[in-house]
Amino acid sequence: MSELISTAQSPWVDPHLHVWGWEIPVYLFLGGWTAGIMVLCGWALWKGQRDERPHATFSLASSGLFILAFAAISLGMLALFLDLEHKLFVWRLYVTFEPASPMSWGAWILILVYPVLLMGILLDPPLTLTNRVPQLVPLLKKLADNLTLRRITGLLAIGTGVALGIYTGILLSALGARPLWSSAILGPLFLFSGLSAAAAFAHWASPDQPEREYLAKIDNQFLASELAIVLLFLIGLTTSTEAHLQAAQLFLGGAYTAVFWVGVVGLGIVLPLIIQSLAVTHRVPHTPLAPVLVILGGLALRFVIVSAGQISHWSRL
């Protein structure tokens, strides 16, 4: 028996587009987390805060979080590199700038992120650096004592952090072929998810009790905003075209319903929001559980959006 396949259904003409594996969600999460750290630490630098301890800590005004962010974005870039089909041509992204291409914007934003992170580290140099290169100490002290420089670095960190966080969402929303991603609200969603994951880690790791409580309160505001944005995202999809409505159905009774509402919304946003709200009013102990849930929820959000987005599609004519 002969089987007839029309042109559009031929796998050679219109192959399946589920081509992004673990690398992209991991990159998007690490990028978003780095963005969140940059905004929080940038805010501390802008306000002129300073950690007087002789070594780097994970307080906002110290360089510990900047160092971790440096490592995180580098790991994210490695994941992104592993995903590239033509790895040897990656350098070409940096010899051109395409204003209409989110990927081009992303490549250049990432280039801007590194010097800002480095500056944040140098404003509170870790002992490893000053012990190994003592000649740098006078210069670094001069930099650290310069309040204007701290404030400018803080402002730059906030700006590049916001740009990086929004870009991780816009990267997906620019791909109109996938209706689930075809929403500009993905930018703010990923930004606030990154901010909440960063604040969660910071209030877990901070050495100062008042700062922990302050960051937990901030994290609650980020989580509440993220929840509102998730709902707006779904409202936007369900009130749009038939293809967008079908994309939203993936979360509203479809294949991704449980993992989205339980893994992302329930365990990643609502539950930690409740626990942290009780913790900041001293009704339950402040434990690592809520921040760990927020961080895993942020990771789950990227995996779910990237995976479900690749399933969503426009109906064939």
Added chain:
Amino acid sequence: MNAPLYKFGAFGDETSLVVAFVIGIGFGWFLERAGFGNARKLMAQFYLTDMAVFKVMFTAVVTAMLGVTYLAWAGWLDLSLVYYVPTFWVTAIVGGLLMGVGFVIGGYCPGTSVVSMATGRLDGLVYVGGFTAGTLGFALGYPAFRDLLAMGDLGVLTLPEVTGVSWGIVAFAVVLMAVGGFAGATWVERWMTAKADPAARAD
């Protein structure tokens, strides 16, 4: 809308998991508020000095039973579609003993250990690790346990069927048992507390 909602197609498999999550979180929340995330509180049940576990669990049973009874009476719930767990009496006794021993040694049951872990208690975390390993071990060794799991198979049994008494009478009897149980538990609680602390008896 008639119940059981899932059986009547009100929602599918995916949504049922979300419903299970919401119910589970609600269950955990009330366990925590009742103080059942604390092993000392739970262990007091076994020493009969604090019968809160007995009272809370019996209240839950009676509440669910009355809810099911009234919903069925009103025609909103089709009892014939509700899933009943078949009775394996040997398995139930062996499993119950194992569960009880584990409860006394560890200080928690699986549900309360998760509540304990959620409030940051390390003993709860260790207990969750233990039962996760146990669950994994059971799954891996399932062929060896298969015969034990089917011992004493009596099929689906309900009290009205076994006793030949109507559902309503059984429900009323269980309510009376609960009321008697609460009064008895309160008396035992006071007596055991006084026995453990003679000064309290003088009061």
